[in-house]
Amino acid sequence: MSDTAKTILIIEDELTLLEMYRLKFEAAGFNFLGAATGEEGITLAETKHPNLILVDLILANKVAGGKIDGFAVLQELKSNPHTKAIPIYALTNLNQDSDIEEAFKLGADGYFVKSDLTPKELVDNAQKIFRGEKIGTRLG
Template identity: 35%
Template sequence: MCAENEVEILLVEDNSNDAELALRALKKNNIANNIVVLGDGEQALDFIYGRGEFADRDVNAHPRLILLDLKLPKIDGLEVLKVIKSDMDTKAIPVVMLTSSKEECDIVESYRLGVNSYIVKPVDFDNFVESINKIGFYWLLMNEFKRC
């Protein structure tokens, strides 16, 4: 399993309603115990690299999964993805783009930058919850991921 203080999911989402729904879906189905929610791309990079308010965090304790919104304040999701996937220390962290954008250019650019999966948020509540459940189940329970 995971260490008690290990972050299983880093959820980067500026819409508080979507963040709350995702948290409820994950916790309801016991998919993740330790979830950190951040509201912008700058906070996400600060968390991952132990800067600013997260300066005391162990930067070697990477999240097992990052759920990343595309349209974020300060630093957008594509730039966050670019930084994560261009760094040898963080590029193996699975990143799932979870966004409302169906724009072909966003999808193509996300995959070009190394996203592991691109999922468009369903508008319907039940479908959104089901999508979150499937994401968590696959990336945290089915997918084999080991730290070396």
């Protein structure tokens, strides 16, 4: 990483996955922000201004009080003047063309399918994004 650590926000309702991502990204030198609900993710994006956001499109964590899915998070962040310039990538198991098209229509900068990537590969892709390199994701 560079002299200044990049901050990544991951919005993921599976707490075990969120913790695993935290460990991997922090070990790679990133500042890590995690949110278990869409609402929490929007608040963190607005207040902490991360360098990159990865959002699960299926956010069903009703236990944590979540009421919106990742599509709504994407739409909100890309329509907000304070967050619209932050790169946002979908990180999801949704692999239907219609879901992918909807994510890009709402402003996603890229699309990762969780089952196609190990956590290390996800970290590697984040580092490539910051270096401006092409990555192995579907791009809009």
